[in-house]
Amino acid sequence: MRTNTPREPMAVTSSLNSIHISPRTPRTPRPNMGDEDEDDVELSLLNEEERNRSGQDFQDDVSTVSEPEDVSKRPISAKDKRGMVLLCVLYLLQGIPLGLALGSVPFLLKEHLSYSQLAVFALSSYPYSLKLLWSPIVDSLFFKSFGRRKSWIVPMQLIVGSLMLYISLNVQRLMLDPANNVGELTTIFTMLVMFSATQDIAVDGWALTLLSQDCLSYASTCQTIGLNTGFFASFTVFLAFNSEAFAQKWGVPHLTLSGYLRFWSIVCYLVTVWLIFFKKEDKEPITEADMSIKAVYKTIWTICQLRHVQLLIIVHLFAKIGFAANDAATGLKLVEKGFKREDLALVVLIDFPFQIMGGWLAAKWSRGDRPLRPWIYAFWPRLVFALIAALIVYWFPHPPISMGFFVLMVVHTVLSSFASTVQFVGISAFHTRVSDPLIGGTYMTLLNTFTNMGGTWPKYFVLKGIDLFSVATCEVPKAGIDVLARECISDHGKALCKEIGGTCVTKSDGYYIVSAICLAFGVIFLVAFIIPTSRKLQKLPTSVWRVKM
Template identity: 65%
Template sequence: MSTTSPADPPRRRKKNNKSKRNTPATSDDDAMSRHNPRGTSTSLESIAIQPRTPKTPLTSHRVNGWTPGDGDATDEVEMSLLGEEERRQAADGLSIEEEQEYLSQGEKRPMSTKDKRALGLLIVLYLIQGFPLGLALGSLPFLLREHLSYSQLAIFSLASYPYSLKLLWSPIVDSLFFPSIGRRKSWIIPMQLIIGTLMFAISLNAEEFMNNPSEHIYSLSAAWTALVTLSATQDIAVDGWALTLLSQENLPYASTCQTIGLNTGYFASFTVFLALNSESFSQRWGIPRLYLGTYMQFCAVMSFAVTIWLLFVKEDKETEGEDLSIKSVYGTMWNICKLKHVQVLCLLHLFAKIGWAASDAATQLKMVEKGLGREDLAIAVLIDFPFQMFAGWVAGRWSRGDKPLRPWMIAFWPRLLLALAATLTVYWFPTPPISIGFFTLLIVQTVLGSFAGTVQFGGISAFHTRIADPVVGGTYMTLLATFTNLGGTWPRYFVLKGVDMFTIATCQIKEQGLTVKAAECVSDHGKAACTELGGECVTERDGYYIVSAICLVLGMVSVIFHMIPTARKLQAVPPAKWRVS
């Protein structure tokens, strides 16, 4: 490995040190987001894919307090029809506003073959990420629920944390590489090889792990934590490569590639796999059942195949002066964190999702426990997907203007009401088989919850884009995205632990007149063990409703007295107050 020379991250520095652009070093997703299945209680809901901060043209008039010639900034305008000098001559005599508008105009050139290939490459690379993430954050919690208690599921839920914490090691990925291989391929190739190897190794004993997960809970958690960490590291490198793979005018398509690739892989591992893995689904349609080991071997082969293909893809060498140093990036992050308004916003993010934390973490697990088929859940998620796309478009239009946090604040109320409705749905869940009318109600709740979540995400993303210092936009956006993701990730462990802690369940053996308090009665495996003893599990108090009530009350109080008042104050803060320097 080689370290690069210091630079001011995440912007690119040219030899003459005059022209500076806002070039993000990495971009969080953070996944799994906005177009992620928020209606499903998977922890991918907390992984949001943040929009990249575009490179900002610097025009010939004063911008944010500096003018051309004031040190390290100079004129830099994107042109498409005329040359730079010709366009400036044509703009002579116009006002500053008219000149800026004129210079920003030009013919929209067709996408080059190089960019089209780059888009295909990015989609495939993001697809590889989606395979392990869809399993770790989507399918496995539902499969493990049949054998584990909620406390044990809480341990497995820790596997989702690395994707929300990748900012901590992203400067290392940006700074260390083999020049002979390429800055990004130096990380992507080994990460994908290790991901494929690890998934193949797990697949050899997948059925044993899934049949007796309680005996292997720590091994399972460690293995999937490693997979998510590797996927997060690959994501950092792919995000950075996207900034140089695509031309300037097509750079916004990078987030589109991330959405398409990541969500396709995620849905294949979650929605499609859950349906094909269901025994009742395979019997109904007369198709072979897809086992976890077989699917993981398929994912491993895909990872190896893409890695071999990547060996023949040439990575353009970075120009001189574009190197980043680890120390400078961490220094920039620290300077951002010292800003008072950033500290308030990050604290707001950490507790913004507490109101529906129980609903996201445990509601659909409870529904499956009460008889909802996994294939029915997969259908609900599949129906929800196009509505998420529409919600993203609505959120984008609604977040325009000087009040981008307005949809974020308004969406608090439907999300809290839907969390309450989900709790009541679990309470009144009918005995299977489920009627078409009740299943339709579940789909409506899923769609509405996802729609509200996507609208809220659009508002907060627009606000991040507005306040991020363009000089350090990539680091700024990634930092804010990290706290946004953590707000949905950290409560999950405590919610699942709380469900077991507040639950009182007993195994009543009627023939012998015994009543035994058994914590394992909260899992399907424990209930089956009680049945084998001639008893019956009776839940005297379900901790899910207590945890859900606590979250709803905390959410309601915080929204009224803290979230909305604080958001209004932050929204009124001038953009200059958010600048690092």
């Protein structure tokens, strides 16, 4: 059991520029709670003083725990600045494999695989959303002399670097015939994402102690900058420089997947060596509960039993269905329609600085007693832009595309990703605010797991659904030939059609049906559940998110 020295609770502020998190308060045992309502159950997690305070109006709660204004104006110390740089670098190294698995590799495989096969490869992104299953192990087992977080970050980065080196040495064999290597490709990238996710657990926990309390909210901004930079380096920059047409047009060297992977494997090794010899981790107070994996799993279960946490989990699991089809398939459809990969990469590359700016603006907009307000508002533009994306695919002009249409693509991408960034930073800041630092990265990972899962689990069904609802036949130009291939959805059907000299013609594209289903669900769920639930959750005082270890 943890023991806390009696003291006044830390002040809590909803400002993203200065977030203080109250310490966990032990729960006073109560003999019988069977006849009490759910609110009384939650209030039993607080001490007497906090229960009295929680009974007041929510607005009084906010004013009671708000921090003095001058705290948010304190200058950032040199130690915090170094910590922010380190966090950005560590999150950057996580974004590199994620950008490959979720971004560029599916585009490279699209020419050779069906949407159903791409759905299988999409399973490689699942470990990042399931890291909660082993986060207690990361949080509880470590070498005290080496550092609680470095004990996991160092080996994970070495493994990730080695896996990227392995892929670089075998990329020609794997990509030459990807249809017969889908299993191996999925396995390798699943391992790559899994070890990156394990590193993310340790980095999330380190962020809660690496930065001072006054600068704690900047952890989500560092995550946004680092992950986005790594993701776009592996997605947009790589796709552009990987295109021979782009290299010839702009006179830049042609970048191969093998060379790109070798470069980042070396960077992983160099950063790891620096961490080993030049970065000393501050000692954290270790208690018996910290060392017990069972205790951490029990704490996760206790957290999940809180009614407001359960509501937040439901919100996360279904919040992204509305734009799931857009996120999973629109880019692939544009390339299929004739939009060049290097042009798509250039569009997203132009969007990158706006993503960074969106992160800073979202941090400012999340200030006050309604931190989830920008996250809620951003749902509407994301749904609208998902609808516009489907219309762009439907009315996509025959190549080459005009400059006006290219500008439309840029504007649409910038605005859509800006809304996405606002949501990402807003919900990450909210998680940082309510997470208990005494459990390290486990609390953050618990909440982030369901956020990531909400965007990951629909992808498989979206890609499968496109093939399921699509109708395509094989047309042979020569009259009198018996058509052997009656459909051109499966790889077998496409192969038969090619053998008889036919052409696959799509009669009905399942992309539009799946998009309509996702958008309809997204609007209904947003109005009926997400908005009222989120407004209720953001009014709760920080203390009710604490549980007894």
